[in-house]
Amino acid sequence: MDSELTSLAQSAGTTLVTLMATDVWQRTRQGITHLWQRLHPERAELVAAQLDASREEVLAALATDDRESLDEVRAQWQGQLRRLLIAEPVAVEELRKLLDELAPASGGVAAPPVTQRATASGQARVYQAGRDQHITER
Template identity: 60%
Template sequence: MEPEFAALASSAGSTVVTLMATDAWRHTREGITALWRRVHPERAEAVAAELDATREDLLAACAAGDLEAERELTAEWQGRIRRFLVSRPEIAEELRSLLDDLEPPAATSSTVTQHASASGRARVYQAGRDQHIVER
């Protein structure tokens, strides 16, 4: 079961740290804290404070362009969550459910229609995603 927990912890740690810098942060914090509160109520407030401190560190690292700090913070939470799962394996399904709830819905395929017109020496550039234009 340990490899399964390692994979789940890796996904959870990455998701938690990634969402720290988004609008989904409050929901993420509440979900993780609720899991800890259910299993280790005496540690829940400390975990909430650690999540807040990690978020502050992450935002400062992002502002400074420090990608290594983000990787370190992710690794910290991956390890913390793995140890949590090892100590209480029954919480794995609840964690999976929380992660499913936190993930944005999968993009549905849609049709994009673009129309453009140009006259004279004008140029039109359209793209559905990334576009790189090199003019010489």
């Protein structure tokens, strides 16, 4: 069970840090804060403040492309979530439910599939990509 909790905490920490720089940050923050409010109400305010501070770190790290700082914030939240899950096994299902709700925003498997179709004729060219694409024509 410990490896399952570690895996869940890693996934949750990664998702949390990813969503810190997105439009769904407030919903994510509310979900994590609510988790602590329900299980450890005396720590909920502190966790909310830590989330806000971490978000500022993430935004600064993204602005300077500081991968090391992003990794540190991610590891911090993975550890904190893992400790919560070990101390409060009832949090496992609630955290999974929150991750499932946030999956589309975090690029998780719940995102709708993308279908691309193109038709070219004559001298036309078609370029399609599921992610970044760089074209240099000479």
